[in-house]
Amino acid sequence: MSEANMDEYVNMELNYAEALKKTVKDLRNPVIKTIIESISRDSVKHAMIYKTIGLLLKGEGALISEEEAEWVLKEIEQHIKSEEEMIRNVKSMLEGGINNKAVRFLLEAILKDEVIHHSMLKRVYEIIVKQHTLTESDIWDMVWKDVSFHGTPGG
Numbered sequence: 001m002s003e004a005n006m007d008e009y010v011n012m013e014l015n016y017a018e019a020l021k022k023t024v025k026d027l028r029n030p031v032i033k034t035i036i037e038s039i040s041r042d043s044v045k046h047a048m049i050y051k052t053i054g055l056l057l058k059g060e061g062a063l064i065s066e067e068e069a070e071w072v073l074k075e076i077e078q079h080i081k082s083e084e085e086m087i088r089n090v091k092s093m094l095e096g097g098i099n100n101k102a103v104r105f106l107l108e109a110i111l112k113d114e115v116i117h118h119s120m121l122k123r124v125y126e127i128i129v130k131q132h133t134l135t136e137s138d139i140w141d142m143v144w145k146d147v148s149f150h151g152t153p154g155g
Helices: 003-024 030-057 066-095 101-129 136-144
Strands: none
Touching: 003 030, 030 101, 066 101
């Protein structure tokens, strides 16, 4: 896996998204149109992810401050609550007994996405934010950890 590959994947996903948009341009069936448009948007999302992977492979993952990490955590916690509510709403609709197969299919697709979003948000802080948070303690450890004299003459 290399940065160059990521650029190739970005272009491939974006081209695919455009092809899908052309496919739905004249479609009138709302179910098929919605599904294909959703896949197109997922391809754009995948392109963004590949682009980020390329940046990370180049070593361009920026550190964030403790303050920004705390702000992000609060924001993510709010989004997690929103996702939980959306999951409850969709489950409630599905449990209400839906006979229309197309409606059930679409609601199940939403539920699957909401569960994935919820899981991703829960992991973002743990995996990414903590990994990229540079605390004052980390800085002092970097400065003094391997220094034999710890700032005093002769130790």
